[in-house]
Amino acid sequence: MESRTLGSVVGLGTYATFEGDAARARTVVDAALGAGTTSFDSSPMYGGAEGALGRALEGRRQGTAVATKIWTPRVDEGRRQYEDQRRFFERVEIEQVHNLVAWEAHLPWLAEERDAGRIDRIGVTHWSAGSFRELERALRGGRFDTVQLPLNPHERDAEQRLLPLAEELGIAVIVMRPFGGTGAPLLRRMPSAAELAPLRDFGVETWAQALLKWVLSDQRVDLVIPATSRPERVAENAAAGSPPWFGPEERAYVERLARI
Numbered sequence: 001m002e003s004r005t006l007g008s009v010v011g012l013g014t015y016a017t018f019e020g021d022a023a024r025a026r027t028v029v030d031a032a033l034g035a036g037t038t039s040f041d042s043s044p045m046y047g048g049a050e051g052a053l054g055r056a057l058e059g060r061r062q063g064t065a066v067a068t069k070i071w072t073p074r075v076d077e078g079r080r081q082y083e084d085q086r087r088f089f090e091r092v093e094i095e096q097v098h099n100l101v102a103w104e105a106h107l108p109w110l111a112e113e114r115d116a117g118r119i120d121r122i123g124v125t126h127w128s129a130g131s132f133r134e135l136e137r138a139l140r141g142g143r144f145d146t147v148q149l150p151l152n153p154h155e156r157d158a159e160q161r162l163l164p165l166a167e168e169l170g171i172a173v174i175v176m177r178p179f180g181g182t183g184a185p186l187l188r189r190m191p192s193a194a195e196l197a198p199l200r201d202f203g204v205e206t207w208a209q210a211l212l213k214w215v216l217s218d219q220r221v222d223l224v225i226p227a228t229s230r231p232e233r234v235a236e237n238a239a240a241g242s243p244p245w246f247g248p249e250e251r252a253y254v255e256r257l258a259r260i
Contacts, residue, residue: 020048
C-alpha cells in the first residue's frame with residue numbers, strides 16, 4: 001500500500017463499527033494490520049470504540065498512528081478525554097477537534113501538548129459543508145496540521161476551497177465518508193462486473209475499491225478512513241491503496257456510475 005504524509009493511504013475508521021466490543025475490534029484490527037493499514041481513527045463520540053481499539057492495538061503500536069478527537073465544549077472535559085486516550089493508546093499521534101466544537105478554546109492546550117512532543121499533529125474536523133466556512137477560518141489560523149472532511153462523488157464541496165487551501169498551507173487531508181456517510185448510500189447500488197471492467201487495469205475489483213481509489217487519486221488527499229466491522233471488508237478496502245491511480249477520465253467514469 002502507498003504511504004503519504006500520515007502513513008498508509010487507507011486507514012480504518014471506527015464510527016458505528018465495534019463500539020466497545022474488544023473481541024470484534026481485535027479481529028478487525030488483525031485484518032487491518034495484515035493488509036498494511038497503519039492509521040486508525042476514533043473519537044469519544046463513538047461509544048466505547050476508543051477503548052476497544054486501544055485494547056486491539058495493545059503491544060502492536062510500533063509503526064501505527066492513532067488519530068482520535070476531543071469532543072466537548074469544555075476544556076477540563078477535553079483534558080480528561082485526552083488523558084483517557086493516553087491510557088488507551090499510550091500516545092496520540094493526531095489529536096483532532098471534533099466537528100469544530102470549541103476549537104478556539106482547545107487549540108492553546110493542544111498546541112502545548114504538541115510542542116512538548118506528546119502529540120505529533122493537531123487536526124480539526126467537520127462533516128457538513130455548512131460549516132466549511134468556519135473550518136476554513138480555523139485552518140487559516142496556521143496552527144492546525146491536519147483537516148478531516150467528507151469527499152466522495154456525491155459530496156464534493158471540499159474541492160472548491162478547502163482542498164486548495166490545505167495544499168497551499170501544507171495541511172494533511174484526511175477523508176471521511178468515502179461511501180457517502182451513515183448507511184453507506186453509495187454502496188446501495190453496485191455497478192455490474194461489466195461496468196467495473198474499464199477500471200480493472202487500476203486494480204479495481206469492487207465498487208467500494210473504485211470509490212476509495214477515486215478519493216485517493218486526488219493527490220491532495222493523504223488518508224481515507226472507511227469504517228467497517230467486517231474483516232473481509234478491511235482487506236478489500238486496503239487493496240484500493242496501491243497505484244496506479246485514476247486519471248481524469250477514470251474519475252469522471254466513477255462519477256457517472258455513482259449517478260446511475
